[in-house]
Amino acid sequence: MDYSFHPAAEAEFNDSIDYYESIQPGLGIELADEVLLAITRALKYPKAWSFIRNPVRRSLVNRFPYGVLYVERGGGIFILAVMNLHREPDYWLRRQ
DSSP: EEEEEEEEHHHHHHHHHHHHHHSSHHHHHHHHHHHHHHHHHHHHHHSSSOOTTTTTEEEEEESEEEEEEEETTEEEEEEEEEETTSSSGGGGGGGO
């Protein structure tokens, strides 16, 4: 299976890495590693994660308040958001 990002999701992922890196050197890389692990879990078990709004599922990120929102598409997953769970919950809806 393969994955791809909505352009806005990729931008928010990179912005989040930069933010955490500015707080403490190395922390942004740790966030990136945890997000990539969440993506790997979603790829391996795409139906294991709960729907937050059908057909969108959310794979939670360990250690950080983030979730990877995705839909199954073309034998892989399409990532709609790398969402901070403490922010506006429905901002990503227009990305479907």
